[in-house]
Structures are given as C-alpha cells and as structure tokens.
Amino acid sequence: MESHRAELPGIRAFVELADTLVSDFDVMDFLHGLAERAVDLLDVQASGLLVTDQRGNLALMAASSEQSRLLELFQLQNEQGPCLDCFRSGEAVHCADLTGPEARRLWGRFAEEAVGCGFSAVSALPMRLRHEVIGALNLFSTEPGELAPVTVELGQALADIATIGLLHERAVRAGEVLAEQLQTALTSRIIIEQAKGVLAERHVWSMERAFTALRDYARSHNGRLTDIAHGIVTRTLDPGDLIDPPDHADR
C-alpha cells in the first residue's frame, strides 16, 4: 500500500510529460519541466540536465535552480564531475558523500564547489537510447546518503522520457529540413524551365539553345544555375546579357 501511494504523483508527472510531447512541443520548456519534476518526485533538492548538441558537444539544457545551473556549468568548464563521468561511461554514477575521499579523488574541485553550495550527495543518470548516450540527469541532495533503489528507478525513467522527447524533436526537425530541401530542389527546376522560356522568347532560341546559354553563363560567371535562372526570371539579370552561345565541342 505504501509504495502504491508513492507511485501516484509519479504517474501524474508522466502523464503531464507525455502531454507536452504531443501538444505544442517546445524542447526547452519540456526539459525545464522535467528538471523541476525530478526534484518534486525524487525527493532531491536540485537537478540539472546536460545534453549533447547536434555536433556532439555537451551543453546545459535545463536546471531546477540557480545553484544546480552553476554546478552543471562548473562541470562543463572544468571538464570534471559525475555528470561527465556518467555521459562518458553511459552508466549511472552515485556519490553518497561529497566530503568523502572518493569524491575528492575523482572530482576534487567539483566536490568542493558542490559542498560550498550546500549539497552533500549527488547522482547522475544517463540519457541513453540503445548505444547512443545523449546526455545525463544530475540529482543533488543536501543530506548525505544513497538514493533508494526505487528513486533511482524513477529517476532513470525520467531520464528516458527526456531522451525520447529530445530524439523526437531532432527527428522532426531533420524531416522538416529535408522537406524544405525537396521543395527548393523542385522550385529550382521550375525556375530553370521558366528562364529557358524567357531566353527562348527574347532571343528566338530553341529551349536547348536557351539552356546551353544559361549553363555556359553560370559556368563562366562561377554562379549556380538556379541563381542565374532566378535572375533571368525576375529580370534582375538582363536576358540580353546572355548572348548567342558558341557551339561547344565538349557536349
């Protein structure tokens, strides 16, 4: 019964997060909400999320408080800390006592800074999809001691949700970029055909001759065919500038 009651707010949080995934999705809002819910749900005092950008560099994406924001940035700047170890290994990192010898040995400057901020224990959970690690969720406690296994499990589930949200957003954006490239490629073809028509009418050329003139002009002026064609169609380039092309032997 006890554990059942503890699970209810967790479920509510997951429902809310799932909701932000399908409605107007803003990735920064989503991760910020996740960092705040991690604090509420996991009984820690602060949280932070470090995530890779498209080029693989880690960056701070969200933090529940100013202190955790500073500590995440401190890890990035000094290239040491539990979040970075977790990201590099893909495994969870737990430190029950930041004043202990192991913390000082592994990340001396970070441990000192965290204790200075009033924290006594820290955990880092990987954001992982199959073989890809895309970031880590940091949890800071003011009391020393290990997180309960059920808390770690719930925290890992939150990190997994963050992973899904991020990858979803990246996939959508990649699709949009490709769709725009497709439309540009088709529009370019249309503009080239229009430009051939403009030249064919203006110079009384055949379409083939018009295309050769267009291509030769682009080559000799180091321009892209599409840009030259666009100039002809919009008359920012005078069709009269493209004079009768000489016959090329390399055709």
Added chain:
Amino acid sequence: MVSDEQTAAWGLIAESARRRGGRMAAQDVCLACADSIAVTGVGLSLLAGGRLEPTHVVGELARRLLEAQLTSGDGPCVEAVTTGAPVLAADLSSAACGRRWPLFTAVARNSEVRAVFAFPLATGAVRVGVLVLARARPGPLSDVEQGRAFFFADAALALLLDERARDTTVESGADAGVLPVESLALGAQVHQAAGMVSVQLDTDVEEALVRMRAHAFAHDMALSEVARRVVERALRFAPDPLTRRPNGRD
C-alpha cells in the same frame, strides 16, 4: 508496431521497385497504391513556391485529374495541402463539389474523373504535398481503403525525404540540388511557356501563368495544351490594351 497489412503494402512497394530495377521510390508507392486500392489512377503533387506541382502520375485518369488541378489552380488537392486534412470528394458531379471548387469541377467535367480522394503529406510543421486517388465512378472509399491511402501517403513522404537525404550527400556541380526535368510529371512546357509569355506581356511569370490559365479556361483547353502551342510559337499573348502601360520595362 507494424501491422501485417503494412508489411504487405511495403512488400508491394518493394516488388514494384524490383520490377523497375531501382531503389524503392515514390513512383513505386503510387503503383502499389493503384494496385491495392480499387482506384483508376494515382498521382502525387509537391508544393513548390506555394503552388502544387504534379510530380508522379499513374494512369491516364490521374493525368487528367492533375491537369485539371493545374489548369484551375483549385480543387481537392489544393484544399488538402492548404488545410492539412484529407479531402474526400466521392461525387464530383454533386452540387456541393461544384460550389466548393467551381473552377476545378468546371475544368474536370470532361475528364471522366468522378471521385477524388486527396491525402496531405506533411512532416513536422512543413506541408510537403498531396497523394491523390482518382476514380472513374462515383462512390466513397471504404474504411480499409482509406487506411491504406493514409499509409501510402506516409510511405511516399518517407521515400521522398530519404531520396533527398541521399542526394544531398553525393551531389556537386552547377546544378546541385535541382530535381531532374523528369520530376515534372506533366512536362516542363507549362513553365517554359510561362517564361515566354512573361516576355510577350512584359510581366512576371505569375501573371503570365494567370493569363495562360484564363486562356485555357475560356477555350476549354488543358493548360499543358496552351503551353505546348506557346512553346511551338503557334500561340502568342498580347498585352491587355486596357492595362497596357505606355512604356514597358526595358
């Protein structure tokens, strides 16, 4: 989460690609779609510069439908891509369709197209185009057929974007990033003619296209027929004497 139905549909697409001897492409989706849904024709149009450009066509009926869409500039496809929702016109000769798309239904009335089902292609917030099914008899799609059409629209989009992702990694040179002329399912002449008419009228290509459309409509011709005559120099457009400026641009 892939159903048996979808596996079978991908099988049809793959089979079509094998017969063509190429990689799976949007053309195979159109062929598989025509095979597995009881329709006479299938077409695909993509948005380019805010207008729908027909890029794939299977069957003469679909060609006529896309032609009517191009000539009129409205119709179920245009509505589907504008609203982002499927448009199901089970009987084009109905009064409701006539009111909804007056130009399109007027142009399409000689085309033998009796029913049109248009399914939008979109990724994220970007609207990409429309998969359209044409029938020579009136009547709605069944629920199963509609489900298949949704699947084929998604498959077409996936293959189009996949193709683009491959292209951008290998292309180089002056015409990098330009689709081949074969991508224009109704041919290049409409655009060539628009360029020619823009010189004849001393106007932009948009205005030239409007005038070509009006001519097609007034003379009960397809736009591509008007375009063919312009390109063959059998038809010229003269500036409208009422709007003609004393001095054209130089």
